[in-house]
Amino acid sequence: MQLINERLVPAALTDLAGQPLGPPRGLLVGRIADPWPLTSCELDLALSAGETLLRGVAALALAQHASRILLAIREDWWSQLEDFRRRIAATPIEAIRIPAAYPLDHNAIVCDLINAGVLQPVATSQISVVDSQTLIDIAALSTKQPTAWRTIAVVGEVDRPALISLPIGTPIGEIVAFVGGAPLGHAVRQNDPLHGNLVNENDAVDLDTRVLYVLSHRHPLLVRATVPAHNQLARATSACVSCRVCTDTCPDFINGGTLQPHLLMNGQADSTSAMVLGCSGCGVCDVTCPAGLAPRSVAHQLAEELRRRSFRLATPADQQLTPIVERPLRRLPIETLTARLGLTAQQPAQLPHRTLIPKRLRLPLVLKAGAKRWATVAVGQRFDTAARIARGEQTPDIFAPGPGIVCAADDQTLLVELR
């Protein structure tokens, strides 16, 4: 419990369901499985930092009193991780294959494990599912190592796509130049190629950055995003042929939930139906709809309306997951997702691993709701490797990856030069 009280709680690390890692759970599942196209960060972490990853698993299992520990590994990476699996064979950790399918969030992985016959239908609150990078962060916290680095994938329309180890705070512009530049009039989308945030060259890598998709403005993914929401909605509800493919592939529905997007599309569902609150926004329905419609935006707008009217799911954390029998056949393979998103041409045979030491770090101090950071260094101050440069509240402190000097600091951004 000491690790939880002293380090995990102040750092506000969460599992894949967004639940704090503090409370004890019966079951811990570590994920070695990137959920998005073109990337293999979690495979790389298991290959290059396997011991650290396992230290993170052990520390969290101890802190959470987990009675069972699983590692969910993407089946297409199973053979590449043979040595790693041999290492864990002598431990209480069980390695389990899961499909290379999208999404790979908390509920999807629990249902994959139920489908594999490894788990019984279970209340989600009893399980933590934690991604590889968070396990590495936990290992660092447990040994009081500083948090300064990330391994991210930089893919898409660039000359030299790569997995890059770089410091938190590395500016996006410097990363794009490092991989050979981007097409004129490009955009960079962070993490989710379907709906991830667009970032610009002055934004920077932060704790939650995993993948950067560099795309030309002509790429269908970006063209689609320019269609106004009300146009999408009008087209969606008028052109739907009620084939129900969106429902048959919807992760909430196949995981045993009540969401049926085809009912939202053809007006058969009561517009106040709480089913839309089960929508994760994954976009599988947009990808699988044969008419090219966007059920996700309809579900999203109805859910927003319900939230404005203060509707809440009663106990989302205690949801009992009972996947439908056909679920294994209805999962969306990442290979199919890659093709439907128009990213197959950018699929690298293997991403090389490179290291980038940028000239400058640009650390945002204003974070998402509830979390804050303060600079702990003053303008003109010199610092050494591993010096704390920003203190976090509800987020980990940030440490310097090398010696440097503070160039500027206000309440928005800390700018440092590395020397």
Ligand code: SF4
């Ligand atoms: S998949 Fe498309 S056309 Fe079929 S029911 Fe859903 S929205 Fe309508």
Ligand code: SF4
């Ligand atoms: S975005 Fe579509 S597929 Fe995903 S949960 Fe919502 S309705 Fe289902």
